[in-house]
Amino acid sequence: MTMPASPTAADAANWWSTGVSRIEPDVIQYRGYPVQELIGAVSFVDTIWLLVRGDLPTPAQSALLEAALMSGADHGPQAPSIAVARMAITCGIGLNGAMASAVNTLGDVHGGAGQECLGLLHGMQRRVDAGQDRAEVADSIVAGYRERGGFVPGFGHRFHRHDPRRDPLLTLLQEAAGRGEISGDHLANITALESALARRGSKPVPMNIDGATATIYAELGFEPELARGLFVLSRSVGILAHAWEESGSRRRIKGPLPPPMTAPYTGHAERHLPGH
Ligand SMILES: CC(C)(COP(=O)(O)OP(=O)(O)OC[C@H]1O[C@@H](n2cnc3c(N)ncnc32)[C@H](O)[C@@H]1OP(=O)(O)O)[C@@H](O)C(=O)NCCC(=O)NCCS
Structure with missing residues (x-):
């Protein structure tokens, strides 16, 4: 303008x-x-x-978005966003400050895999639309990540061997595809990627919440950047609940470790200024 x-x-x-x-x-x-x-x-x-x-x-679109938003709402204090919310609220910055601090930890690595996965699914579909075989595209994508020493976004988890959110979300997608409510293209893409990962590695690397919700967002036509924004909306619910619960503890300054525990020092041995 x-x-x-x-x-x-x-x-x-x-x-x-x-x-x-x-x-x-x-x-x-x-x-x-x-x-x-x-x-x-x-x-x-x-x-x-x-x-x-x-x-x-439509009711079908609403049901899938509802499931995606609901499933990412909380992951306990193991998740940096939740831990930060609980620490921040004890510092006297109020619920809005605690929530903002927590949301600001949702970056490329924590909470950002969905956006990357959505971009991956869109790119994969362009190659399939151009006539390439879906399984071969999946194999080449997985091989590319492995050559670079990278992780395929949307797969694997630090401590869930099988993310309990994967199956119900995939079932909803399969049912929606069966009723013709979504194309099912991105569901086929993510499934092909999971199979390619299973063929490549020493053990299967199942889809995680970011992969499953990215598939929902792709099927619903959301742009990749919005996957991050939608996750922020979803996780804000857990962030609020944890910050509120922690505020009830009346604790002042919750550090990352209980007070008797300290982080090991790995720097220079104790030394002194001249004359000390
Ligand atoms: C979450 C994550 C860091 C866990 O990694 P991890 O602790 O190394 O996972 P595991 O110990 O279970 O890995 C077992 C094997 O699978 C491989 N692996 C795990 N996740 C992988 C992925 N996303 N893509 C390719 N290979 C993967 C590991 O390299 C390892 O291979 P190896 O046995 O040949 O060494 C990793 O899976 C990741 O970065 N995923 C992508 C990002 C993502 O989706 N994050 C959201 C999590 S909710």
């Missing part, structure tokens, strides 16, 4: 023009729907879809 040298009040208003919501005195509309019609009729998950995508989801 080019701005005239002397912006008018209308220019200033247009600076904030948006297609997401219309807010005027006595008027609140989400993507054109009056909020008073939505309240009691449209769920929170459908509101996420409406605001982010611009229209209401």
Whole structure:
């Protein structure tokens, strides 16, 4: 938007023009729907879809998004995001500060694999659409990661040998594909990748939550960047619950280790300034 040298009040208003919501005195509309019609009729998950995508989801789309958001909501204090929420709330920064601190740990490595996996699935589908064999594409992707010493995003877990969220999410996807509600292309892609990993390695590397939810987001037509944003929404629920529970402990300054325990020092041996 080019701005005239002397912006008018209308220019200033247009600076904030948006297609997401219309807010005027006595008027609140989400993507054109009056909020008073939505309240009691449209769920929170459908509101996420409406605001982010611009229209209401079908019941089938809503059910898959609901399952994806629900399944990533919490992973206990082993997850850095939850641990940070619990530590931060004891520092006197309030729930908003604790939640923001925790959300800021959701980066490329923690919580970011879904975005990377979604990009991978889109790239894989482009190759399949171009006529390449799906299993061969999967093999070449897995081989590429292994040559680079990398990990295929969406597979493996630090301590779940079989992520308990994998099977129910895949079942929902399979059922939706069977009813023709989704294409099933990305479901076929992620399954081919899992098979390729099983063929390559010393032991199977099953799909994790990020792989399963990335498949849902791919089937629902979300862009990769939105996978990260949706995970932030999902995990914020667990972050809030843990920060709130910890705030009830009345603990002041919860460190990463119980107070008698200290981190081993690995630096220079004790030494002294001259004269000491
Ligand atoms: C989570 C993660 C760090 C766990 O790695 P790990 O602790 O090394 O996992 P394991 O000890 O079970 O690995 C066993 C074997 O599978 C391989 N492996 C594990 N995850 C893999 C993956 N995503 N892609 C390729 N190979 C993988 C390991 O390299 C190892 O191979 P080796 O036996 O030949 O040495 C890893 O799986 C990973 O980075 N995954 C991708 C990122 C991701 O999806 N993160 C979200 C987790 S919810």
